[in-house]
Amino acid sequence: MRPVLPGDISAAARALLPVPPAQRRQLAARLLREAHAADCYRKRFKKAHAMWGNGTLMAAALKRPTGREPRLDDQEYLECQSIVFNALQVRNKWKRTP
Template sequence: MTLRAVMIGDVMALARGLSGMPADRQCIACQQAFLRTHCADKFRKRLGRVHPRWGDGSLMAFALLTYRGKRHQDLGNRAFLSALHAVLDQLLQWRQIQAARGETARRAGQVSQQQGHPTGPVWRDFEE
């Protein structure tokens, strides 16, 4: 399960949305944002239209739809910097976890093919 390419604007938009939350809540909100963004991207690919609540599968679209009305913050704002740190930290963790899962899935596919069994649709759904 991977996210689309994440750009700096995506990170900034999500951090702007999270800047008013307590630090412990920001980590959970980031993980939810990554999962919902991934689901929105799958929705868009399969149905050919954007998800009504989570956008087109980009973090920016999700952040703009979810955290409407949040104003731009400058890098002098401590709450924004804290949120930016949380987003980057959680993004790094997300990527590491997904890479580990992908490696596990790849190994499972190799084992299944060696045994003469196809990997099946379960693995293919998450290999995009």
């Protein structure tokens, strides 16, 4: 997966908003897997993956329905952002484990 920027977090959180709360963690993990797979595809074939984009979390997220970006004090949006950050932390810990 390509480096994660603030826009990636926003896009991923917006992709989680329409999903029932009980399914959001699973979708966040899936978005990370799709971004990683798309990045591998991009490196190998020198083009973006048709379904998951160019290897950014934003590209993977924006392939799903998203609404406009809510205000930063919107509680549900904050919870979705927290889920995305948590998924990134889990991924980073897994990557560092020998």
